[in-house]
Amino acid sequence: MDIPTKPKMSIVQTGSRFKVLKVTGTKGMQMPSHLSTKEAVIIVLQGEALLDLTGKQFHLNVNDSAIIPANEPHTLLIKDTFQANVIMEIESEIKFVNK
Numbered sequence: 001m002d003i004p005t006k007p008k009m010s011i012v013q014t015g016s017r018f019k020v021l022k023v024t025g026t027k028g029m030q031m032p033s034h035l036s037t038k039e040a041v042i043i044v045l046q047g048e049a050l051l052d053l054t055g056k057q058f059h060l061n062v063n064d065s066a067i068i069p070a071n072e073p074h075t076l077l078i079k080d081t082f083q084a085n086v087i088m089e090i091e092s093e094i095k096f097v098n099k
């Protein structure tokens with residue numbers, strides 16, 4: 001049985017211009033280097049994570065938010081049971097960066 005290593009992402013709401021993705025994970029999970037083709041906003045609802053964005057690290061806790069610039073590779077390391085909403089434009093795509 002494979003143990004998931006990446007947080008789970010799912011679309012929970014869409015409007016005419018924006019969509020909301022729910023991101024959930026447990027301690028130790030990591031979202032590998034990826035980018036959003038349009039600007040995105042992450043809002044932490046539960047837990048703690050470490051966002052590595054353009055070589056800078058940001059500790060994200062409950063009620064924290066961060067704006068992710070378009071086309072900027074970043075990673076997310078889950079430090080504690082985690083839940084967040086990510087808001088982005090409908091046309092925006094998440095692309096994983098090949099190393």
